Amino acid sequence: MIARQRIATVIASTPVARVLGTPRTYATLREIETRLKSIKNIEKITNTMMIVASTRMSKAERAMQNSRVYEGAASILAKKAEAAVSADPSKTLLVVMTSDKGLCGSIHSQVARRARQYLSENSNVDLVVIGDKSKAQLQRTNAAEIKLSFSGVGKEAPTYGEAALIADEIEKLGDYDNIKLLYNKFVTGVSFEPTILDVYTAKELQAAPKVGQFEIEDENVPKDFSEFTLASQILYGLSEGHAAEISARRNAMDNASKNANDMINKYSILYNRTRQAVITNELVDIITGASSLE
Template identity: 60%
Template sequence: MFRLGASQVARSVGAQTRNYATLREIEMRLKSIKNIEKITKTMKIVASTRLNKAQRAMTASRVFNKTDAEFYENTEPAAVEDAKTLLIVVSSDKGLCGSIHTQIAKSARKRFQDLNGAADIVTVGDKVKAQLMRTHSDNLKLSFSGVGKEAPNFYEVSLIADEITKLGEYSNVEVLYNKFVSAVSFEPSKFSVFDAAALQKAPGLSKYEIDNEETTSEFAEFSLANSILSAMAEGYASEISARRNAMDNASKNAGDMINSYTILYNRSRQAVITNELVDIITGASSLE
């Protein structure tokens, strides 16, 4: 009888130890989720603050890009067939913004496939570079990092454009980017940029007072830089918006997990207290 009582006490102590350990684990888990919720809420506030600045930069860049689009529409330059295309894929270095980098990388792969592999690739941003390196490392000619931390400016973009022009002459240049549609959506898009030779052959160039190759060459360089600036500004606004939405969803998910773990913690705590009361009452009854 004594041995039976001892084994019951041992099992009771072991059960209490497991309950206490489980309770402690739940408490630590709950604390971690609350800390994550604080971080995601803070990041959402920061993204919301930056979004207005990003949208202003995007709106300003659209004015210059609209002027380029009108010039191309009036002159009607044509892409050179059977010529190698340069794809400039614009992204950034920062993550935690949903699928925005994956979407532009997928769009670049599809465009590369449409061109039957007759294209070279330049990446702006580490995120899209890492994704395209896995599938098109042989076609990746140049990459730029350290971008996307702030709204782009023309000085930064002009340096990027200068390095791209050192790769050589490309008759067809396409800038792939994430176009800002609204605060909750974006879509992969592209700009077509033409070189000086294509502009010289444009049938509608006579509408403008341009009669020398130097002017068209300078305009082609400016148009490349301007297109990259618009793409980076659009991508920056899309990224900030996507990050705000991602952090908002993460905060909501953390809140749901906190509620679930709080209920679980309270139930586990009540179970521990109940077991302790049962042991006390059982011990008191055995002494009577």
């Protein structure tokens, strides 16, 4: 018993034990192990999310291609009639389209930034916000301009029924001289661009120079066609944004998984080195204590 107490006293008084701080080294080793486990769990999550986004990408691309058919059909009459956007609108409606989901890079932030830029350059502009992400960002700076908002967007690929319901609610806000849609245009699998799309109103269609060639007898036709165009182009914008979002999330999760793997390798090396240092310190303490008793 006396010998053990003497050994403990000698080890505690050695310079190596005081400088290295053995209890602190053990705590650091446990911290590294905990951090390493946490990073491995995160890597599993990000890798799973990347796989899910990859499987959803083909469905999003099909929905985007179908929506382009709607958008093309809605634009035929306006193009042939040579409809033009009002040069000096007294009241404009900007429909900002994102989704409710995050973890997809800066795709939502760029749309909100483009919307704020448009508001700063133009006056008498009201906002309709589709998606909680853009609403949360625009509400901080332009809450007074937001007249209507929609949530529950982005869980699945958009459908024409959803777009028509949104268009019906927008029509209830009243007449606007200009209606513009702001969405993320899908360029490539790694590129997207915030784009503003003009939606021709009934007034702009009626004022088109070549609208008379269609021999429209019913005065409600321009309004009905304007409503159809709004719904079709909302579907188009939502589908383009949905495909861009899925692609951006896949890329973001892929990058996150690669970064997590790099950190796992780094912390694994650090853990092994720290563990080896702890073992070496213990051996030094034992040898030093044993030598002092001789």
